[in-house]
Amino acid sequence: MDNLKNLIIVIFGASGDLTSRKLIPAIFSLKTQNLLPAKFVVIGTGRTGFTLNDFRQKMQESIVKFSEEEFKNEQVTAFLEHLYYLPMDNSSGEDFLRLKDYIREIDEKYGIGGNYIFYMATPPLLYGPIALNLSNAVLTSTSAGFRRVIIEKPFGYDLDSGRKLNRTLHELITEDQIFRIDHYLGKETVQNLLVTRFANGLFEPLWNRNYIDRIEITSAENLGVGDRGGYYDNSGALRDMVQNHLLQMVGLTAMEPPSSLDSNAIRNEVLKVFQSLQPIPEEDVPRQVIRGQYTGSLIRGECVAGYRNEKGVPKDSRTETYVAIKFFINNWRWGGVPFYIRTGKRLPTRVTEIVIHFKPTPHHLFRRDSGKISANQLIIRIQPDEGILLKFDMKEPGAGFNVKNVNMDFHYKDLANVRVPSAYERLLYDVMIGDSTLFSRDDEVETAWKFLEPIQKAWSMYPDIKVFGYPAGTWGPEHANDLIEGDGLTWRYPCKNLADDELYCEL
Numbered sequence: 001m002d003n004l005k006n007l008i009i010v011i012f013g014a015s016g017d018l019t020s021r022k023l024i025p026a027i028f029s030l031k032t033q034n035l036l037p038a039k040f041v042v043i044g045t046g047r048t049g050f051t052l053n054d055f056r057q058k059m060q061e062s063i064v065k066f067s068e069e070e071f072k073n074e075q076v077t078a079f080l081e082h083l084y085y086l087p088m089d090n091s092s093g094e095d096f097l098r099l100k101d102y103i104r105e106i107d108e109k110y111g112i113g114g115n116y117i118f119y120m121a122t123p124p125l126l127y128g129p130i131a132l133n134l135s136n137a138v139l140t141s142t143s144a145g146f147r148r149v150i151i152e153k154p155f156g157y158d159l160d161s162g163r164k165l166n167r168t169l170h171e172l173i174t175e176d177q178i179f180r181i182d183h184y185l186g187k188e189t190v191q192n193l194l195v196t197r198f199a200n201g202l203f204e205p206l207w208n209r210n211y212i213d214r215i216e217i218t219s220a221e222n223l224g225v226g227d228r229g230g231y232y233d234n235s236g237a238l239r240d241m242v243q244n245h246l247l248q249m250v251g252l253t254a255m256e257p258p259s260s261l262d263s264n265a266i267r268n269e270v271l272k273v274f275q276s277l278q279p280i281p282e283e284d285v286p287r288q289v290i291r292g293q294y295t296g297s298l299i300r301g302e303c304v305a306g307y308r309n310e311k312g313v314p315k316d317s318r319t320e321t322y323v324a325i326k327f328f329i330n331n332w333r334w335g336g337v338p339f340y341i342r343t344g345k346r347l348p349t350r351v352t353e354i355v356i357h358f359k360p361t362p363h364h365l366f367r368r369d370s371g372k373i374s375a376n377q378l379i380i381r382i383q384p385d386e387g388i389l390l391k392f393d394m395k396e397p398g399a400g401f402n403v404k405n406v407n408m409d410f411h412y413k414d415l416a417n418v419r420v421p422s423a424y425e426r427l428l429y430d431v432m433i434g435d436s437t438l439f440s441r442d443d444e445v446e447t448a449w450k451f452l453e454p455i456q457k458a459w460s461m462y463p464d465i466k467v468f469g470y471p472a473g474t475w476g477p478e479h480a481n482d483l484i485e486g487d488g489l490t491w492r493y494p495c496k497n498l499a500d501d502e503l504y505c506e507l
């Protein structure tokens with residue numbers, strides 16, 4: 001808490017969804033846990049002409065609806081006193097001068113001392129212009145206090161635009177002022193990966209090509225694109241999930257032990273993993289990358305619309321709502337070990353997990369209940385029901401040596417009788433204390449785009465690379481199973497398909 005200084009958080013895009021659903025409830029939770037500085041103010045800005053009362057009332061409703069914290073009404077009322085609102089246009093230099101005056105007035109009133117965080121909860125196209133206006137208004141530099149800027153993904157659209165965004169920002173502010181949010185890094189269980197790997201002597205000796213057969217990472221969602229069709233159709237699963245969340249999980253799973261917990265020590269190791277990703281040549285894209293798009297189906301008697309019938313999505317869209325990739329990491333630890341990652345919308349369930357498949361024993365002495373040769377699996381469940389599952393073989397009681405695969409199951413919620421904080425709480429707190437460990441650095445972002453570049457190019461240059469349809473409620477295109485080579489090997493399926501195979505809907 002030593003680094004926690006009095007501060008003002010300015011949110012651009014404060015009338016939007018992110019502010020109501022995530023940011024304000026997270027800041028409120030920090031307050032109820034006494035994790036905010038003694039003096040703090042949040043200034044919302046946006047085009048909407050809210051009065052101060054309108055804004056406070058809207059934020060009160062969002063706390064009641066979205067806060068995960070148990071609270072008393074008095075706590076909300078006291079918290080709302082710290083919220084302010086300034087209607088403004090992000091493209092107007094004059095409005096930024098008004099903002100500057102407004103901030104100065106509030107700073108003096110509360111005695112803040114010049115520490116400001118600027119949160120861009122706006123469409124990414126505005127990051128550059130807002131940074132420029134902040135800089136022109138001399139809001140990003142100071143001789144007293146700190147100035148930090150938070151941006152949300154996507155950090156560009158491809159390698160070129162990612163680089164351009166970094167360049168634009170670097171012309172105005174320094175890298176250590178920039179906090180790029182990848183909310184997966186704020187998840188407790190993602191951070192716990194580091195502890196599982198580097199606090200236990202048991203795993204590290206086995207964590208390499210000698211003992212690990214393959215690694216599988218799944219991030220499945222059961223929802224469709226909902227109201228975000230317009231945004232999503234220009235993004236797709238590769239940009240929306242793989243470039244950031246999935247590759248960060250790969251980084252933390254595959255990285256070498258960092259020399260310390262210093263933010264750059266950890267991010268340097270993740271970067272090295274990204275730099276070692278074996279590029280997928282364009283001609284191998286159809287074999288190593290499977291993309292899919294959900295089609296309408298009947299799930300438990302209910303018709304679910306296909307992607308092309310979602311609001312804001314063109315009827316002939318070829319945007320992928322599912323992607324599965326097989327790739328290798330070219331280094332001493334992982335040479336030859338395939339990594340399989342997949343993500344998709346409208347799959348049967350919401351689950352994110354990392355599965356470490358160990359190699360089977362070199363000689364099979366015992367009969368198995370399933371008749372199949374099994375091997376140990378360590379399943380790290382990122383969400384929901386956060387925890388770790390170890391699958392291993394035991395003798396079935398009775399005569400002979402019949403072997404059964406059993407589970408050793410740890411649930412994170414059993415660790416302590418406390419609520420697991422939301423990713424935004426953790427990340428906002430880290431920005432306040434200036435710890436950038438859990439934020440993507442410029443070079444990580446660019447190297448991740450570089451790995452995806454041949455895939456993006458192949459998809460745009462060769463329209464005959466298929467986008468496989470998969471009925472909503474199923475585990476994606478069956479072709480994704482072809483990625484996993486090996487006798488009878490498939491992805492791990494945490495639950496069955498839900499769609500009724502016989503009865504596809506017209507939707």
Ligand code: BG6
Nearest residue numbers: 153183219221240241245352383
């Ligand atoms: C976001 C994506 O970054 O992550 C969304 O833009 C996706 O499309 C979401 O639904 C998934 O996050 P979580 O925390 O629900 O797994």
